Amino acid sequence: MTTTSLPLSDRGDTMAPEHALVSTRGLTVRYGSRTALDGLDLDVPAGQIVGLLGENGCGKSTLLKTLAGLYADYSGEIRIGGHAPGPESKAIVSYLPDRSSLPDHVRVRYCLELFADVFADFDLDKARRLVAGFGLDESMRLKQMSKGMREKVQVSLTMARRARVFLLDEPISGVDPAAREGILAGVLDNLEPGSSLLVATHLVHDLETTLDSVVMMRHGRVLLTGEVDDLRAEHGSSLDQIFRKVYRS
Template sequence: MRTDTRPGPLAIPPAPDGSAPLIRIRTLTKVYRRTTALNGLDLDLPAGRIIGLMGANGCGKTTLIKILAGLLADWTGEVAIAGHAPGPATKAIVSYLGDADFLDSALRPEQAIELYARFFADFDADRARETVRFFGLPADRPLKEMSKGMGQKLQIALVMSRRARVYLLDEPISGVDPAAREVILSGILRDFDPNALMLVSTHLIADVEPIVDSVVSMSSGGILLAGDADDLRESHGMSLDAIFRKEYR
């Protein structure tokens, strides 16, 4: 298996209006002690796309998303989001869902919404309440009395209710049953701004395949495949899930 650090001929197509990529990454490298998590990554991500960031556990997906979210330092290379390096300016336009619970387990949905409204100027509380109702979450129960799937839905309702330019979702459907995955993905897409960029990290390719426009597949800290989802399916004659399984075999 060959892992290239550049997208090459299968690069994600630019935005239809020819605008500059919303996210631009050049020679991005991140090393944890003796382990290289990202190895000279080059990538352009345009606005107006839902992009699946795919790959096996440990391939560098979470590291990349945390760098874009401004949560990791000590990396080398260039990263620009709307022309700014990760930091306060980008956090104002990036909405991030991490791979761990980030809410106080004693909070009820309305309390969580009020908390988010105080922290984020672009947060739409009414939109969050509508999404909570869409998910059918109990208004009178704290997070600690909810199932894992319910807690995941509440966190997604909050993250997706910011009027952000970039949404970074790290494994939003991991650890929940298939029925819950479908509902969560439907909630993610509700009222999504078509001019925004969403980067969805997952190893559950088959579940997210119906919603992604483009794909970045990672392996060993580099790019294995990158391109338009329909183009990849057509050129390989198989589903994204089947391509992924073949490439990682």
């Protein structure tokens, strides 16, 4: 199947790549003999919600980790807010990993205080409102929580930063539909104005109405990218149907 590639910055008022909030050129990451990202080019303007879509192992998590500055062994170029990955970029990026690194035995209150100590832009009051809005108690220990409840804690911590770029890796994977709805609402309602959100997921249907653009990946490369409305008009299908067609080819 032949796909059409549309730069994420191709909107009605075309935005030059140099104005992109997140930009990569020829981004390549290898784990030994395996290539996780293969010459990836990407431009994300400020204010966009971008879905990173693809099968397990396609490079979504590697891309987010590299943008977050957690994986430095790459070739090519990355710019986030005009900065290469480092202290300046990390100061404006809030990253939610696909697996929690928080110890099981700690209480929610400890997590909030830890993030307040580590991140200068962390809004403790906002985090507490998020936790309460999710129906969670700050005195609860993480080991007492379901997967969905723990994910809500992680989302509260991530979205309480006054960041310019939010990177979320499978935030609704493995949780029940009711929890997914609550988590998505928590994310969308707490995005900083003018910030960009890149969210890796394979649950296309749940996110379709919230996405501005998508990047469909396979084997570390972009299969299809573009504005969601443009892709739906071009293919005469929903985003979920387009996704299924692309990955059947």
